[in-house]
Amino acid sequence: MLYLIGTLAMDTRPFNADEVTRNSTADLAEKPVIGGLAPSEFTGEGKDEISLSGLLIPSKIGGLTELETAHQMRMSGARVPVMRGDGFRLGTFSITKMSETHQDLLRNGVGFSVKYTITLKKVQPDNDEASSVISGLLNLFDAFRN
Structure with a gap:
């Protein structure tokens, strides 16, 4: 497993x-003073964003069902735990943006290859993280019905 986003497993x-990109910041409050560098005070963690991108070949190995599950998580605003493949828990995240590009379209309108970014x-975190996982499982089963 490469990453686990709630109930959605990303593997080979x-x-x-x-590709994974992580951008994170720290918040500092500056206090103006006369005749010197403004001292700053750490006020907490700032924004933390992760972007995961990859290439799917749906006609050969699949992956569209999982991509649709990610869309369902985005549309519901689910707050889910994210874990790296080595077992390190990154925290609770929500999917805020997704993009996908279908290339070399097949007869069914799906690309032979699909580039995506999440x-x-x-x-x-929610007070009850278990409800987010249960909600994610229900969304997963919902994706199989379509």
Whole structure:
């Protein structure tokens, strides 16, 4: 497993990721003073965003079901735990943006290859994280019905 976003597992197949970017900040409050550098005080963690991107080949190895599950998580605003493949828990995130590009369209309108990017933003965890996981599982089963 490469990453686990709630109940959505990213692995080498069928739903892979080949690039990860993480941007995070710290918040500092500056206090103006006369005749010197303004001292600053750490006020907490700032924004923390992760972007995962990859290339799917749906006609050969699949991956569209998992991509649709990610869209369902984005549309519901689910707050889910994110874990790296080595077991390190990154925190609670929500999917804020997704993009996909279908190339070399097949007869069914799906690309032979699909490039995608998923952007997640760190958020405050729900009081009951278990309900988010259950909600994610229900969304997963909902994706299979279509």
